[in-house]
Amino acid sequence: MAQRPLPFERNIHELEQHLETLEMQQQPSTETLEAIKNMRAEIVRLRREVFDNLDPWQIVQVARHEDRPQTLDYLELIFDEFLELHGDRAYGDDRAILTGFARIDGRKVLFVGQHKGRNLKERTTHNYGMAHPEGYRKAIQKMQMAAKFRLPIISFIDTAGAYPGVGAEERGQAYQIAYNLREMSRLGTPVVSAVLSEGGSGGAIGIGVSNYICMLQYAYYSVISPEGCAGILWKHVKHADKAARALRFTAKDLLEFGVIDKAISEPFGGAHRNPRQAANNLKIELIQALRQFSDMQPDELIAHRYDRFRRIGVFEETKISEAEGEATAAEAN
Structure with missing residues (x-):
C-alpha cells in the first residue's frame, strides 16, 4: 500500500x-x-x-506521488544491462541527466534519462531532475555518438523543467537547449522517448525531439507547470487546478492532439501501486517502437522526425457565412 x-x-x-x-x-x-x-x-x-x-490537477498529483517509480527504478526493471557514461567534456557531470549504454530485449541502445531522486540526499545529488547546460550538453554528445554507430536512442523524460538558476543561465541554458533541439532533429538513428511523470517546458523537450513519444497514463507533458501558468495568468498558485484544466496536458489530450503517439496504461491506482507491472507495460511499448523504426535509413528517420513535429498544431481555417456567424454568436450568448 x-x-x-x-x-x-x-x-x-x-x-x-x-x-x-x-x-x-x-x-x-x-x-x-x-x-x-x-x-x-x-x-x-x-x-x-x-x-x-481523475481531473487534470488530480493527475498532476499522481504524477508527483512520492512513491511513483523514477528513472533508476525503470532502468533496473526494464533494461538487462546499463553502463553509465559521465561528463560533458567541458564543465562537469550533471547528475540530473543519466546517460549510458543499455540493452533491452537483446538490443543495444543508448539511454538518456532525467532522474529526480527520492530522499533529500539523492534529490540534492540529482538536483531534483532539473538539468544544467552541462547535462544537456552531455546528453547530445552521447546521442551524436550513438548516431555515429547506428545505435537506437531511448530517452526518459521526468522533470519539472530545466534548472532556472543564475549559474545555469550564465553558462547558456537557453542556448544549449536550443542546440539540442536542432541537433536531435538531425540524428540519423531512431529516437524513442517516454514521459514518466512530469514533462515540463524546455527541460523536457531538450531530450525529447523523437521519432516516437509515449507517455504513461497519469503523467503530464506541458510547456509550463500548472503553478507557473497560474502565477502568470491568475497571479496566484492557488489557481493551479484551473490552469491544469486549461493547459490540456494529460496523456488523453495529447494523444488526441497528436503530440504523443501512445498513452501507456498504468496499473490499477497508478504506477506506484505496482512498479513492476508499470515497467513491464512500458518495456513492451519501447520494444515495439524500436522494431517499428529498425529498418528505416538515416534520411528516412530524419524526415519522419521532421514531419512528426511539423504536424503538431496544424489547423484549418474556413470561411463561414454571415448567417452562420450570427447563429454561432447567439449560441455563445
Missing part, C-alpha cells in the same frame, strides 16, 4: 487500513471473512470509480 494517500484517496485509504486490521486477525470468524471479502470488492469499486474520472 502507498505510504501517503492523495487527497482524493482518503476514503479508500481508510477502508484499506480497516481491511488490514481485519486481515491481521489470527482466527477470523465467518462474519469477518465475509466482511473482508465485501471490503475488498468495495475498495476495488471505489478505486476504479476515482481513477477512471
Whole structure:
C-alpha cells in the first residue's frame, strides 16, 4: 500500500487500513471473512470509480506521488544491462541527466534519462531532475555518438523543467537547449522517448525531439507547470487546478492532439501501486517502437522526425457565412 494517500484517496485509504486490521486477525470468524471479502470488492469499486474520472490537477498529483517509480527504478526493471557514461567534456557531470549504454530485449541502445531522486540526499545529488547546460550538453554528445554507430536512442523524460538558476543561465541554458533541439532533429538513428511523470517546458523537450513519444497514463507533458501558468495568468498558485484544466496536458489530450503517439496504461491506482507491472507495460511499448523504426535509413528517420513535429498544431481555417456567424454568436450568448 502507498505510504501517503492523495487527497482524493482518503476514503479508500481508510477502508484499506480497516481491511488490514481485519486481515491481521489470527482466527477470523465467518462474519469477518465475509466482511473482508465485501471490503475488498468495495475498495476495488471505489478505486476504479476515482481513477477512471481523475481531473487534470488530480493527475498532476499522481504524477508527483512520492512513491511513483523514477528513472533508476525503470532502468533496473526494464533494461538487462546499463553502463553509465559521465561528463560533458567541458564543465562537469550533471547528475540530473543519466546517460549510458543499455540493452533491452537483446538490443543495444543508448539511454538518456532525467532522474529526480527520492530522499533529500539523492534529490540534492540529482538536483531534483532539473538539468544544467552541462547535462544537456552531455546528453547530445552521447546521442551524436550513438548516431555515429547506428545505435537506437531511448530517452526518459521526468522533470519539472530545466534548472532556472543564475549559474545555469550564465553558462547558456537557453542556448544549449536550443542546440539540442536542432541537433536531435538531425540524428540519423531512431529516437524513442517516454514521459514518466512530469514533462515540463524546455527541460523536457531538450531530450525529447523523437521519432516516437509515449507517455504513461497519469503523467503530464506541458510547456509550463500548472503553478507557473497560474502565477502568470491568475497571479496566484492557488489557481493551479484551473490552469491544469486549461493547459490540456494529460496523456488523453495529447494523444488526441497528436503530440504523443501512445498513452501507456498504468496499473490499477497508478504506477506506484505496482512498479513492476508499470515497467513491464512500458518495456513492451519501447520494444515495439524500436522494431517499428529498425529498418528505416538515416534520411528516412530524419524526415519522419521532421514531419512528426511539423504536424503538431496544424489547423484549418474556413470561411463561414454571415448567417452562420450570427447563429454561432447567439449560441455563445
